Amino acid sequence: MKNDLVLRVVAKLLIPFILLFALYVQFHGDFGPGGGFQAGVILAAAIIFYALIYGLDRARRVVPEPLVESMMAIGVLIYAGVGVAGLVLGGNFLDYFVLDPNPVLGQHRGIFWVEVGVATTVSGVMLKIFYMFADRGKVDE
């Protein structure tokens, strides 16, 4: 599809905005609709869009496979890490109010890191599944 001019131009215009929108949804999840899951899915959709227009090899060069695989695992580890940090600092597992001297700010910090972990895992998994499906078809030809 990289020979089609209209698709290439539209993709080049849209993909930065989609990435920016994914970051907006992630960080404004506290104040409006949004949060980790939506942001992760939109991020994966932007990269899938890039892969559809420009080819799988160039997408693999931009987001290499080891990075995607480690993103899948690191997100869950961040989430569990926040929980363990709550344990270490004196509360129960996944207590946020011990993370900071002001309990409300501790909640903010906990929620922020938890959403980052969720978005990382979701976008990594969606992208990895897409890579697997696309890869399976290629080797047959």
Next chain:
Amino acid sequence: MTGSGHFSYFVTVFLMVAGLFIVIARSNLIKKLVGLGIFQTSVYLLYIAPGKLVGGTAPILSDAFSVYSNPLPHVLILTAIVVGVATLALGLALVVRIREAYDSIEEDDILARDAAPGPIEQDP
């Protein structure tokens, strides 16, 4: 009990029955997965519709509003949607593998191939 008071439940039940029918009555595996998706969305509606209060607003706290729709079903259904897509991805991966092993994605063909023993090509 009025008809209009329970309309949301009727819609939910219609979608649920339609999804169920597609799952049990169609033999194509991909259509079955689409039917399963329709069934899942009817369950989302089943949980969210009773949470809505007429005259309320979305559950984002703000000084301008005082009546909010119930946020608890939203939380549960958010989890359910993501788990649903995870299940769908696994189901589609299974369909791809079945296609490579049995050379068909119609349920009748697959059951016939299983009943009549013969070599099934192994796949790398």
Next chain:
Amino acid sequence: MAVAVWVIARSRNLFGVVILAGIYSFLMATVLVAMDAVDVAMTEASVGAGISTVLFLGALYLSKSEEARPLQRPWLPLAVSLAVGAMLVYGTLGLPEFSDPKAPIHVHVVPRYLNEIKTEVDVPNVVTAVLASYRGYDTLGETTVVFTAGAGVVALLRRRRAKAGEQ
């Protein structure tokens, strides 16, 4: 939405079925916005109409089939579905009416969340606060489920490079 579901059930062209499923997801997201469920609608639109359609099209391409077999004699499944539907309608007659403020769903835990979020957590989006803080353990389980699904797909579709001369 009823029209979309009817055509999905009757159609034989699988590509059309997948696109119609995407349209159905968008319509469902619109209905969810009408129910004031904005977070859920955003997730349903992006996940149901976006990722699901991409995965279905990928699987369709890999399965290399375009047509589903036509249906013969669907009377028994139709009877079973209608019987289940009748039982469900009978069951829902006892449920609270639409938008009833005294329904049990509004009375027990939710007033505490809505009243105390400002002092305990101070995050305006109640759904995010409940999801990440009050019910954070469930969200940990959900993230693990997503990770497991990814690992499962990798396990199912990984190619073992055993054949010599293939790549």
